[in-house]
Amino acid sequence: LAAEKKTYEFVIITHSASIDFWVPLVKGAQDAAAMINAANPNVEITVRHTGPRLFNVSEQRDIMENVIEAGVDGIITTLPDPTAFDEPVAQALARGIPVIGTNTDAGPNNPRLAYVGQGQIAAGRALGRKLIELIGTKGKVGIGIEDLGHTALQERLQGLTEVLDETDIEYTVLVTTADLTQGASVLESYLIANPDAKAIVNVDANTQCHGVVLRNLGLKGKVVSAGFDLVPATLQNIVDGYTAFTIDQNPYVQGFYPVMQLYLYHEYGIAPGDIDSGVGIIDASNVQQVMELAQKGYR
Amino acid sequence: MKSTSEKTVAGGPAAQPAEIPLYRRILQRQEFGVFLALILISIFFSVSTTTFLTMPNMLNVMRQISINGIIVMAMTFVIIIKDIDLSIGSTFALVSMLVAIMFNTYGVNIWLASLIGLILGGILGLINGVVAVKGQLPPFIVTLGSMMIYRGLALVISGGVPAAVRLPETFFMFTGARVFGRIPVPSLWFLGVTLIAGFILHRTSYGFKVYAVGGNAEAARLAGIDVDRVRITNFVILGVVSGLAGIISMSYLSSVTPTVGQGIEMQVIAATVLGGTSMLGGVGTILGSFLGTLVLGVVRNGLVLMGTSAYLIDLITGIVLILAVFVSSYAHREKR
Amino acid sequence: MKSTSEKTVAGGPAAQPAEIPLYRRILQRQEFGVFLALILISIFFSVSTTTFLTMPNMLNVMRQISINGIIVMAMTFVIIIKDIDLSIGSTFALVSMLVAIMFNTYGVNIWLASLIGLILGGILGLINGVVAVKGQLPPFIVTLGSMMIYRGLALVISGGVPAAVRLPETFFMFTGARVFGRIPVPSLWFLGVTLIAGFILHRTSYGFKVYAVGGNAEAARLAGIDVDRVRITNFVILGVVSGLAGIISMSYLSSVTPTVGQGIEMQVIAATVLGGTSMLGGVGTILGSFLGTLVLGVVRNGLVLMGTSAYLIDLITGIVLILAVFVSSYAHREKR
Amino acid sequence: MSETEILRYQGISKRFGGVNALVDVSFAVNRGEIHGLVGENGAGKSTLIKITGGIYRKDAGQIFWNGSPIDVTSPIHAQDLGISIVHQEIPLCNNLTIAQNVFMGNLITKGVTPDWPAMEEKTVELFRQIGQKVNPRQRVGELSVAMRQLTAIVQALRSKSQLIIMDEPTAALTPGEVETLFEVLRKLKAEGTTIMFVSHILSEIMTITDRITVLRNGRHVATVNTEDTSIPEIIGMMVGDIPLPGHKETVAKRDDVVLEVKNLNKASLGLKDISFRLYRQEILGVAGIQGAGRTELATCLFGVHPPDSGTIEIEGKPVAITNPRAAIEVGLGYLTEDRRNLGMFSDMNIWQNATAVIIDQLTNSGVLDQDEIEQVAFRSVKDLRIRTSGLEQKIRYLSGGNQQKVMLARWLNAKPKILILDEPTRGVDVGAKAEIRRVIQELVRQGISVIVISSDLEELLNISDRVLVMANGRIRGEYLAHEATTDKVMALATLK
Numbered sequence A: 001l002a003a004e005k006k007t008y009e010f011v012i013i014t015h016s017a018s019i020d021f022w023v024p025l026v027k028g029a030q031d032a033a034a035m036i037n038a039a040n041p042n043v044e045i046t047v048r049h050t051g052p053r054l055f056n057v058s059e060q061r062d063i064m065e066n067v068i069e070a071g072v073d074g075i076i077t078t079l080p081d082p083t084a085f086d087e088p089v090a091q092a093l094a095r096g097i098p099v100i101g102t103n104t105d106a107g108p109n110n111p112r113l114a115y116v117g118q119g120q121i122a123a124g125r126a127l128g129r130k131l132i133e134l135i136g137t138k139g140k141v142g143i144g145i146e147d148l149g150h151t152a153l154q155e156r157l158q159g160l161t162e163v164l165d166e167t168d169i170e171y172t173v174l175v176t177t178a179d180l181t182q183g184a185s186v187l188e189s190y191l192i193a194n195p196d197a198k199a200i201v202n203v204d205a206n207t208q209c210h211g212v213v214l215r216n217l218g219l220k221g222k223v224v225s226a227g228f229d230l231v232p233a234t235l236q237n238i239v240d241g242y243t244a245f246t247i248d249q250n251p252y253v254q255g256f257y258p259v260m261q262l263y264l265y266h267e268y269g270i271a272p273g274d275i276d277s278g279v280g281i282i283d284a285s286n287v288q289q290v291m292e293l294a295q296k297g298y299r
Numbered sequence B, C: 001m002k003s004t005s006e007k008t009v010a011g012g013p014a015a016q017p018a019e020i021p022l023y024r025r026i027l028q029r030q031e032f033g034v035f036l037a038l039i040l041i042s043i044f045f046s047v048s049t050t051t052f053l054t055m056p057n058m059l060n061v062m063r064q065i066s067i068n069g070i071i072v073m074a075m076t077f078v079i080i081i082k083d084i085d086l087s088i089g090s091t092f093a094l095v096s097m098l099v100a101i102m103f104n105t106y107g108v109n110i111w112l113a114s115l116i117g118l119i120l121g122g123i124l125g126l127i128n129g130v131v132a133v134k135g136q137l138p139p140f141i142v143t144l145g146s147m148m149i150y151r152g153l154a155l156v157i158s159g160g161v162p163a164a165v166r167l168p169e170t171f172f173m174f175t176g177a178r179v180f181g182r183i184p185v186p187s188l189w190f191l192g193v194t195l196i197a198g199f200i201l202h203r204t205s206y207g208f209k210v211y212a213v214g215g216n217a218e219a220a221r222l223a224g225i226d227v228d229r230v231r232i233t234n235f236v237i238l239g240v241v242s243g244l245a246g247i248i249s250m251s252y253l254s255s256v257t258p259t260v261g262q263g264i265e266m267q268v269i270a271a272t273v274l275g276g277t278s279m280l281g282g283v284g285t286i287l288g289s290f291l292g293t294l295v296l297g298v299v300r301n302g303l304v305l306m307g308t309s310a311y312l313i314d315l316i317t318g319i320v321l322i323l324a325v326f327v328s329s330y331a332h333r334e335k336r
Numbered sequence D: 001m002s003e004t005e006i007l008r009y010q011g012i013s014k015r016f017g018g019v020n021a022l023v024d025v026s027f028a029v030n031r032g033e034i035h036g037l038v039g040e041n042g043a044g045k046s047t048l049i050k051i052t053g054g055i056y057r058k059d060a061g062q063i064f065w066n067g068s069p070i071d072v073t074s075p076i077h078a079q080d081l082g083i084s085i086v087h088q089e090i091p092l093c094n095n096l097t098i099a100q101n102v103f104m105g106n107l108i109t110k111g112v113t114p115d116w117p118a119m120e121e122k123t124v125e126l127f128r129q130i131g132q133k134v135n136p137r138q139r140v141g142e143l144s145v146a147m148r149q150l151t152a153i154v155q156a157l158r159s160k161s162q163l164i165i166m167d168e169p170t171a172a173l174t175p176g177e178v179e180t181l182f183e184v185l186r187k188l189k190a191e192g193t194t195i196m197f198v199s200h201i202l203s204e205i206m207t208i209t210d211r212i213t214v215l216r217n218g219r220h221v222a223t224v225n226t227e228d229t230s231i232p233e234i235i236g237m238m239v240g241d242i243p244l245p246g247h248k249e250t251v252a253k254r255d256d257v258v259l260e261v262k263n264l265n266k267a268s269l270g271l272k273d274i275s276f277r278l279y280r281q282e283i284l285g286v287a288g289i290q291g292a293g294r295t296e297l298a299t300c301l302f303g304v305h306p307p308d309s310g311t312i313e314i315e316g317k318p319v320a321i322t323n324p325r326a327a328i329e330v331g332l333g334y335l336t337e338d339r340r341n342l343g344m345f346s347d348m349n350i351w352q353n354a355t356a357v358i359i360d361q362l363t364n365s366g367v368l369d370q371d372e373i374e375q376v377a378f379r380s381v382k383d384l385r386i387r388t389s390g391l392e393q394k395i396r397y398l399s400g401g402n403q404q405k406v407m408l409a410r411w412l413n414a415k416p417k418i419l420i421l422d423e424p425t426r427g428v429d430v431g432a433k434a435e436i437r438r439v440i441q442e443l444v445r446q447g448i449s450v451i452v453i454s455s456d457l458e459e460l461l462n463i464s465d466r467v468l469v470m471a472n473g474r475i476r477g478e479y480l481a482h483e484a485t486t487d488k489v490m491a492l493a494t495l496k
């Protein structure tokens, strides 16, 4: 006689649910659930994704509380504030709901069981080192950031500038906003004002507007473009030779492992542990392969 | 003009309402519509989820709406008078950032820091008011500008980095904690501010002047009301209250980011207008604003409880918002 | 109707100086203030940077303001009539997303897809208009709701994923490219839309009705003007134009994200109001809106050229915005 | 400076752009007198009053208040000095009740809380003094123009000022109300209050005032004792020549019914069982006291508030009029009595206001035909002698009477088959009244039929071929004009 099926409902909470970045993360989580469901006929895991549409700590906390109130079996959440999520995470754990941090981690006092993701500062450093390989240790660089004060982006910026500060590179931080049109305008203005600039970089998905900027100003091949995240336009820019490389933190992994960990925690009481999702660098050498995977939702 | 007879009857002031039965008085109230919308939405969520109508969830809702709700109360005054303030989210951030820095970095006593924060909120509101009113400039543009300025200041003083704040226990008790069987203190603040706002708007000469200026500023001026002063005072109150909300939020979250409060102006204005306050001036009540805040809070809460997809939440919220304002204004439409 | 002066004597003895000199006519124009602000800001940037006053930069500024500028023109109509539309950014996103998907996924001819996109824009505007006008609901709330709904739809149809769009060369030529010595095509669209809008607002009976309804809707109704129809038409025009801006932006950027155009409503409204259009209705010109758009664009461009710290840009933009509206309205202040 | 003078104007001048509204005006108002201020439309009366009230600043000159020079800086300042003003434009808060408006600047409070019952009681009492019963809790937005005017008057009476200035307070009132108002003014005078009074109805001026000041083109012409002068003499000082009352001849075709209304009812407006006919080229007067429902009848016919039941036939064909546009299409026109709220586009200029109804006809496929518009507007300005600095002048900068003429021009330009004029001569000066009368007769000769609603009963009887009398939302009877007298009409109008 087959035992009664155990059903688990896991919820992913991200801090800006409407952006495309989370697509592979959610896919990773769902794939993990499907694999487990297939492998173990006694369990049925469902995963869903929620969160504030735009970055908003207090709204994300409200949502987390609501999810806890709804009585789910596990929470996978980004923690984009050093302390704001300490209380609700503790509250969830007290209610027997395991919580795994993903993508963006909170301060050291947060009681989440584990964190799966990239160190943002490390990722920023990686961008900086790769950039120096391409442009040397002198010259001007424009750095775009969508939103000042956004924890993860601010940390990437910190890592990047730490590396650049060790060189003679002069950099300018530019706020591009999340709107592509405006982002392109700002970078264009920067390049016009600094015709000797060697590179433009973005610490976020706005990297995708670099192609337009360089094409527009006829600077293809003269100014290096680099940045973060895998979005179709950025990959296309790498293929077309506008953008040199982009850094990826393997969001698929950031969704996949937490689901596995929650499953193992529930079924076998195995305590989750931190996992580094790595720093993936995508450039002309591997872009084709990545594009194929991105098509399928893995990257 | 319902009937000519009603108009010409010399109404002894108390004579009229006494004859109208209670249920009709409720039906005729301007807030009935938004109340109806609230009831309908609540019934829907009670049926479609098991958790909506539980005490812990209700308390959660009250907590979640309290930060915005506190600001809604003061925004009601500002909108009745036909002004607008887009800078509230930035005031919220700047005040809480400043309090956090005073407390964290300079070791200022948290009560004193909070008091300074409230005064700062008032000054930020005063600047809005004086520039818009005395400069005779459109408040929309002025406060859009100050929204950027105040936010910029919050970024500058914080260096773009969030501040974690571990507050003394007593202060936390009075601002961020839960008391008596898990009642969240922020919701008590919200109720308190609501009652005070209701008293000021509906029971004092100041509230009367707000309605008069909102109805016809020129007439109010000719009748001897200091129009500029009332408008500026409104902005100051809104600034103080936004700062208060910021401090409570800081206490509750134990942290401040320089981006905190971004976009709340739209939610606050939406709640106010949904509650029946007209952007054309002269019309609105605190009870309506309270109910409008509740409607928005319940929708947000209920949709998450139902497990609605993140992509659909906004879509559905939008639909519900329009339906709610429809029910709300249709129930109180004058028939001719 | 330039020279009515000779014929005014009929009114009686209050005859005016027959010929007003040109420079006084310019000084008296409502747009003089914002023009002055533009000149002052431009002089400042010309002096403080070497790159501001160069042809490539000027062309860039024109390109950068063109997307918002196109929408500003239609927003002017909507604000003159005392309405507001917050959903333009979402319409922008939904239309361009739909066109991209039709073209990318379903292989629809890009011209046909764009036409369908414009029609969709019109329909989205029509929905706003009908719900707000026929439902007698506040446009602020209705379009706040539809802003969420349309954005939600853009998210749903895209699955949250951006689309890279490689457009056929001819289409790109007409929308995103640069022609004749690097003049960006979007800026030609902007100029074209400006001229058409100016013609409609200032030279046709439709424009006349917009002013009449904005000035006094009740009087307009009594004068036989179909108030509802004019208001709804305004929303439809704004929807079409927002869609057009979305398509041009898509073509220019070769990509669409579901989040594109977020927040442009504030910039568009700011440019309109800065240009002298009053949110109290009945007042505003296309020339003013054009200049208002330029002011905002020049400020954004110039601050980056100056290498202003990112932390200060918003702060300074806010200050400049307030100063600009001050200069703009002070230069044209009625003296009592 | 004499002890008897409460207020003295010395060399007051005021310019608006190119217009000299006041030039070197000097005269004095004596304590305890009722001082009439007269002059053509645009002569500068309201401007002088607004300067006194601190709304406008004078360009030159000096005002002496109780012998000392003052500079009134704001309405609050004026109030503090003891000057209260009933303005021509009746500024009230439509969202508030009558009592709230009356006590607006000066609430009676208990602690911080306004004492509404006390204020409502006082409001009822104040209205009783001017012979009106009111519900003090009624919102002002729901009131007729006449009731709004009375509210503004009560607001001024409340404050027990030394000087009360009234800018055309009677323009919206019916004769009975005017009479009660005058009784109140006489009583105030007996108590020592000084009153300055503006009116275009010179018989009122002759009845109520002690002295009269005449302004002309912004200049002071004379200040005379009322008993030493006469209406023709005042007119002479105002306009220079005395307009002849136009000779009236009836051209009405009594066998040709243009408009027939049968059993019309509209509960929400209080209209009950209205039936009447209008003949081609007839001038049909509608008389009644304030609140009789005349304006309601007009708005109902014009589709502003379509009737509940009853039929309307135009030239024998039944028509369904559901909105004003439909009314205009079947050949109706309606000049509102409430030009400020329902008539003017304040921020638009003369030509725009004068052509609003026919704007679609003044285009070439949608594009405005500026030449033709200019011609039409120019003709209006000339025919009605509208005093303006140009067709591009914003209407809100015209004097009250000239605004009224532009409103009239709008409907004359529309050339409807049937024109309903609600208080067409409200606020216009003697000369212009005659002019408007002439224009109406001219229209009728051209084949148009006219319904005139006017509270100036004498004028109504003079101008009309036939008069309907309304009371309480019903038609109580009708007279041919030559059979009617003021007394007969009033008897019907006040029938219970």
Ligand SMILES: Nc1ncnc2c1ncn2[C@@H]1O[C@H](COP(=O)(O)OP(=O)(O)OP(=O)(O)O)[C@@H](O)[C@H]1O
Pocket (backbone or CB within 6 Å): C014, D016, D017, D019, D020, D021, D039, D040, D041, D042, D043, D044, D045, D046, D047, D048, D088, D387, D388, D396, D397, D398, D399, D400, D401, D402, D427, D429
């Ligand atoms: N704010 C203003 N701007 C420009 N011109 C004005 C303004 N106010 C009044 N005027 C002009 O000043 C002149 C005097 O106007 P005023 O209103 O004082 O006349 P009035 O004697 O009260 O006329 P009426 O009997 O029609 O009310 C008119 O020519 C008018 O057009």
Ligand SMILES: Nc1ncnc2c1ncn2[C@@H]1O[C@H](COP(=O)(O)OP(=O)(O)OP(=O)(O)O)[C@@H](O)[C@H]1O
Pocket (backbone or CB within 6 Å): B001, B002, D141, D142, D143, D144, D145, D146, D147, D172, D288, D289, D290, D291, D292, D293, D294, D295, D296, D299, D337, D338
């Ligand atoms: N519900 C309402 N809201 C606003 N205004 C109203 C309303 N009902 C009627 N009015 C206005 O009130 C006026 C009618 O008032 P009233 O009952 O005194 O009519 P009337 O007999 O024409 O008065 P009069 O004899 O003084 O002209 C009109 O101007 C009409 O537009």
Ligand SMILES: [Mg+2]
Pocket (backbone or CB within 6 Å): D045, D046, D047, D088, D167, D399, D400, D401
């Ligand atoms: Mg006047």
Ligand SMILES: [Mg+2]
Pocket (backbone or CB within 6 Å): D144, D294, D295, D296, D337, D422
């Ligand atoms: Mg009337």
